[in-house]
Amino acid sequence: MSGKIRKEKKELMKAKKILHPNSRKVNAIVKRTHKAISRQKSKWSSMIKQQLIGEKLMWLKQNMCPDLCPYMETDIVKLLVKYIGRNDEELEQIEIKHSIGKRGRQHANRQDIILMSKKEEQTQLDTCGIGNIYYCY
16 A cells, blocks of 8 residues: 555545545545555566566567577577477476366466467567567677
8 A cells, every 4th residue: 555545545534523434524635545546566577577577578688599699580480489389398297287177177277377468479579569679799
């Protein structure tokens, strides 16, 4: 909880008399609290997006060949296809567990997340592109 939200709660607790739920003062406090919460959510969402982009760039940098200095377009596409298929082994393991077990869809949540991200990345590559990456070590 942010400091502003705590301040609003303290302000409500300090009230000497009981405030009516529809009073102007309570409405103002609620409005400020909701505004602070929404600001906090937007900060968190932007931080998560930046973290995902950073992880993607780190993976690409770790899997680039240092011998190729100017990466050609075909090399970039190969690298991005390798990036999209980075979780294929885990999907195969999940499929093996499905074929052996009688428990239904074990690890279904993880499988769905991997398939959704793989599909999204494939559509990005096919349409607008994940991003033109021209790195040189």
